[in-house]
Amino acid sequence: MKDAVRRPGEANSSTPIRVVVADDHPVVRFGVKNMLENEPGFEVVGEAEDGDVAITETLEREPDILLLDVMMPRLPGLEALRAIMDKSPRVKIILLTSTITQQQIIEALQIGARGIVLKDAAASDLSRSMRAVLSGDYWIGGERVVNLVAALNELMKQAAASPDKKTYGLTPREIEVVTCIVEGCSNKDVAKQFSISEETVKRHLSNIFDKTGVSTRLELALFAIAHKLVTLDN
Structure with missing residues (x-):
C-alpha cells in the first residue's frame, strides 16, 4: 500500500515532513539524513x-x-530543478550547496526554487528553512523571505553592482583541481592532496573538461592560464 502523501505546505502535525536528499557525496547525504532524523517531524523518504x-x-x-x-553529476542541479518544476510544481525545492553565485540564486528562484541553504550553515538553518517554505515563504540568505519580488530585485541590484568572476561554472573544488593540473600534479597527487579517491578526481576532471570545452590536461592548463582561472607564482 502506498504511503499516505501530504500535499506540500498542507498543515498536519501528525504527519512527518517527507524529504528527498539529492547530493553526489554519500557523506553529505548521510549527514543530512542523520540531522533530520534527530529533528522531530521529518522523514527522509529517498536519496x-x-x-x-x-x-x-x-x-x-x-x-x-x-x-x-x-553541482550534480550527469545533470546539474538547476537543470534537474527545471525538469521537476515542469512535471511536479507542487514540490518545494531547497538548494543545499557549498557555494552559489548571485546569478545562480536569481536563476534558481526564477525557475521555482523556494530556498537556498549553504552546507556550512545546514545545522542551524535546515529545519527552519524547510518549515518556512512549507508555510509558503522563501528562505534566502539565512532568513525567511515573504516578498519574493522584492528579494529578487535586491539580488539583481547586488549582482549588477559586483558581477561574479567568470569561472565557467567551475566549483571551488574544481578550481583547486585545475590549479593542481597546471602545477603538473597527477591524479594520484590530487587525490592525496584533497583526501579523495582517484575515481573522484577523474569525475572532477570529466566535469571540468565538459565545462571548459577542452579534452586534454595540457589544453586545460593552457585554458586555465589564458583565462586567469589560476594565479601563477612568479
Missing part, C-alpha cells in the same frame, strides 16, 4: 546521487521537500 536520479526519486516519492545540490 539521489545525481541529477537524473533526483528527478526520478522526486516524481516517484512525491516528497514535501527536495534538498538539491547545485
